[in-house]
Amino acid sequence: MIEKIKVGGYLIIHDEYKDNDRKIALIHRYNCKIVNSLLLDETIWWRDFYSELEIEINKVENARLRSLFINEINEINQYKKDPSLFRSIYYVVLKS
Numbered sequence: 001m002i003e004k005i006k007v008g009g010y011l012i013i014h015d016e017y018k019d020n021d022r023k024i025a026l027i028h029r030y031n032c033k034i035v036n037s038l039l040l041d042e043t044i045w046w047r048d049f050y051s052e053l054e055i056e057i058n059k060v061e062n063a064r065l066r067s068l069f070i071n072e073i074n075e076i077n078q079y080k081k082d083p084s085l086f087r088s089i090y091y092v093v094l095k096s
Contacts, residue, residue, distance in 0.1 A: 002027065002030040002032060002093070002095075003030060005032070005093075005095040007095050007096065008094075008095065009094075009095045010035075010092065010093065010094055011032075011092075011093045011095070012090060012091070012092055012093070013027075013090065013091045013093060014088060014089070014090050015088065015091075016085075016088050016089075017039065017088055018085075018087075023091075027091065027093055030095075031095065031096050032093045032094060032095050032096060033093070033094050033096060034091050034092065034094075035092050035094045036091075036092040037089055037090060037091050037092065038089065038090040039087065039088075039089050040087065040089065040090070041087050042079075042084055042085075042086045043083075045079070045086045045088070046079065046083065046086075050075075050079050050086075053072060053076065054076050057069045057072060057073060
């Protein structure tokens, strides 16, 4: 996708934080530079997303309806086991 950006064009990438150094090297390999980035750490994901999602799912009293959220429940449980896996980052990339 980066190779399709015109010189002087911007791209915003949102990805997991894992392998960050490798991703930065890849961005630079395509003659791009990172003009800004925003790290969303695990505390942000919990406070602004997963805790709110859990509250709303727990409001569903009907077991059959609640079962529709099994993927989300599993993801919340995964978060609780290892919150560090849920770090993500935005890169604002400029093609040189």
